[in-house]
Amino acid sequence: MKKLLMATAAVALTAGTAFAGGHANEVKLGILFGFTGPIESLAPSMGAGAELAMAEVTKSGALLDSATVIPMRADTGCIDNGLSTANAEKMLADGVDGIIGGDCSGVTGAILQNVAIPNGMVMISPSATSPGLSTMEDNGLFFRTSPSDAREGQVMAEIMTERGVKSIALTYTNNDFGKGLSDAIKSSFEALGGEVTITTAHEDGKGDYSAEVGALASAGGDILVVAGYLDQGGLGIIQGALDSGAFDTFGLPGGMIGDSLPKNVGPDLNGSYGQIAGSDSAGAQIFADMAKEAGFDGTSAYASESYDAAALFMLAMQAANSKDPAEYRLKIMDVANAPGEKINPGELGKALEILKAGGEIDYQGATGVELIGPGESAGSYREIEVQDGKNVTVKFR
């Protein structure tokens, strides 16, 4: 009996090795996005973005002795922690070498804590922006190609301080995004010595904002920062504040930047300013063209970040010459940042060749990737000012 057991074990072992050996030239990357749920409209383009990078690398044949990169999709539901961790575990059982995901901040934290850390698996999220993920203890396993909302708060605080703003009134749309962003703006601005006279929420979809405007006006401030949506309550607040003469200048974070706002408000908005995520990298345009050719919309939110997330995995693997998460995770920051040759989308094959020859690269990708601190995108922002009824880019930060 004992012998039989031994023999079975031995056979199983050899079979296992043989199995692994036969597939040595395969790299499996999990794509763990919310294909159902609140961001189901974004997920298909995000998935296609990641798969585009994989197809490019497979075609180049330059990764780890011409390995084939196989994508493996699974669903997070965006807000379903149970579903996401179950699917992440299934991916591990299927032998993925890295997970691109999650997408929404909540499930991303859950997958990281429950699956990735216990199993030593690396995750690169293209779209989780919660500031909480920056401070989470991740054993160096978690990266993201999108900036934290805390970063936007910091950028905004810097812009306002540079323009000589001493005090602001702050209103936000009453949801997690608005609350997180307003907290970030408030703490960054106060850290720079500014004063926040009032922080108040507004509900979207109301017709009348006179009560909110009254409270904001009473608290006063040099400018009014509206962390909301330009087609929703944000517009109503600005209109009300202008009509009653409460504020003349407005601070406009990302959700408020769009062509419709200056058009709807009119010339009174001139002189207001803000910022939106965006870079002046050449990569964005290249990626958009590549995506068009591949048959999806590359300008859809987080599609380019997904491409970059997938590319970072494969470049780091080549740099470490291994698909073992414990080894290639150390190289992710190296390939993403200077020094080295700058790499745009569509040049992944070239990048892999450079790495193979022992050279260094500085992956720019579709979003001008620059990873800072705990492995998240530094986030480049366009500083916008409304001039003559148009959003004009003043500079990049």
Place this chain on the structure above:
Amino acid sequence: MDFLNAIVALTNYVMIPAVAYGSQLALGALGVTLIYGVLRFSNFAHGDTMAFGTMVTILVTWWMQSMGINFGVLPTALLALPFGILGSMGLLLFTDRVVYKFYREQKAKPVIFVMVSLGVMFMMNGLVRFIIGPGDQRFSDGERFIISARDFKAMTGLREGLAFKTSQGITVITAVVVVIALFWFLNRTRTGKSMRAYSDNEDLALLSGINPERVVMYTWMIVAGLATIAGVLYGLDKSFKPFTYFQLLLPIFASAIVGGLGNPLGAIAGGFIIAFSEVSITYAWKKVLGYLMPENLQPDSLVQLLSTDYKYAVSFGILLIVLLFKPTGLFKGKSV
């Protein structure tokens, strides 16, 4: 000077918005209360009737604008308003003929009527979205301000600005005219008297030869007029969006019930009570007190009783208190 500044700040941020909003609520509540008084049910479709009438007005306004017709400094929508009223009269008479009439002949209980009006509400909801879409529509034109905050500051040299929008002026004037006309109609004309008689005692009214179908028809027509006027004024002052109009149903009902359902005077008072409490209880009094108090007593905090998040809670708080202690409303309407 400081005293003047305090008065101006209070007028600008509390009095003017609350008076305009109160007039709009009062007109809406009058419609609800008329239906409750004469037809004896709470019409949940009222918010969407407002939306429908406003939509017709907007479409006609756009057509007029494209033809180059305008009303000078006043918004073109006022010219289009009669068409909007006709449109919603048509819709209401149509729904009455195909829906409510059936239940009236069945002598259905009021609660069934309420549920029927809920169904009508969803139909109108869909109809409006189908025709004009769910998004925001802007249709105001003409001069935006009677006094703008900047001009006021330059004129008076005060630190506080006072803005008085054209739409707010029109709202208040129209509301006064409409209310006077309505009371004259109800108290002086034969039809108005027969409506009141029908409302007070249906059987007695029938005995004295009043034709109930005529009373019902006139009621719907007046309600259509009130709803459309209220909707257009609200849209001019803020903006038109079907969902916002649907949500208006809540403060409108609160106004009608606080004042006393079925009592027109109560509807007007209720509208202003709700509007003033929503704005003033959530107002931060820091600025006003800062002007009034001596230097060393000026408040550091915002002096805000409730955060603006609780705006709706205020009107419903008042509604609860009134229902608990005076179920027939402040002006002796019918109990709910």
